[in-house]
Structure formats: structure tokens, C-alpha cells
Amino acid sequence: MNVPPPPPYPPPRPSPGGTRKVVFAVAAGLLLAAAVAVNGLLFFGMAFAGDSCGTSAGTARFCDDSGVWMLVAMFGPTVALAAAVITVVLGAVRVRRPWSALVLGVLVYATGPALALFTVFG
Known part of the structure; x- marks a missing residue:
């Protein structure tokens, strides 16, 4: 009764674009942390x-x-x-253009601090 072993399972392959999703998530997280820090400083200053x-x-x-x-x-x-967070999430999930949505989100966010600084310093 010599039974041959079953064939080895192929190793799981990473999902296509998995690395890019991780890089996008890290980049978005770092930008969000920087924006929260800038907001804290601006709120304190204002x-x-x-x-x-x-x-x-x-x-x-x-x-x-x-x-x-x-x-x-x-x-x-x-x-x-x-x-900006809503723009990035909707752009990444609904439109499936995460990097374009991230750039648009940065531009949307930049209007807030620019408006605050323009208001104070004229």
C-alpha cells in the first residue's frame, strides 16, 4: 500500500496591485498625519x-x-x-483612481490653511 503524496499546493500569489495598495495607504496615512499636525498648529495659532x-x-x-x-x-x-478625506476615499473606492484622488485631496486640503492664513495676514 504505497500511496503517493498529494501534489504540493502552489504558493499563494499576491493579489495584483497589492504592493501599490500598501504604498498608497502608507502615503495617504502620512499625508493625513501631517495634515492633522498642521491643523493642530493652525487651530492653536488661530x-x-x-x-x-x-x-x-x-x-x-x-x-x-x-x-x-x-x-x-x-x-x-x-x-x-x-x-479632502471624503475626496480621497470616494476617488479611490468609487472611481478607482487612488493617486489622482490623493493629489486632488491634497489640493482640496490646501485651500483650508491658505484661507486661514489669508484671513489673518490679509
Whole structure:
């Protein structure tokens, strides 16, 4: 009763594009961490930016009486970050263009800090 051993199973092959998905996830994670750090710094800075409104250093836009521009400067980067995350996720999942979506997400996010800095420094 000599039974031959079963043929060896072929080694599992990695899924096509698996490495690219990992690289994309790492790149998106690093960019998200950098954006969260920038948002934290901007939020901290914007919390104290109103201190210059009584002096000649305050800009007319930022120091108006309504406080709308102060809220835009403080929360604009956070809203832009949320919009950028939605853009990247939708672009990567629905459109299947992750790298183009990542570039578009970076551009969408950049509008938030740019608007905040423009509001404060005029």
C-alpha cells in the first residue's frame, strides 16, 4: 500500500496591485498625519490670533465685529481636511483612481490653511 503524496499546493500569489495598495495607504496615512499636525498648529495659532485686534497689527477682515472671519480662520482647515478625506476615499473606492484622488485631496486640503492664513495676514 504505497500511496503517493498529494501534489504540493502552489504558493499563494499576491493579489495584483497589492504592493501599490500598501504604498498608497502608507502615503495617504502620512499625508493625513501631517495634515492633522498642521491643523493642530493652525487651530492653536488661530485661538490667539484675535489678541492683535486691538492693535495696528490686526487686519480689518479678521478683526471685524461679526467674528465670522475668525471662525473661518479657525475651523476652515478642519472643514477642508474633512472634504479632502471624503475626496480621497470616494476617488479611490468609487472611481478607482487612488493617486489622482490623493493629489486632488491634497489640493482640496490646501485651500483650508491658505484661507486661514489669508484671513489673518490679509
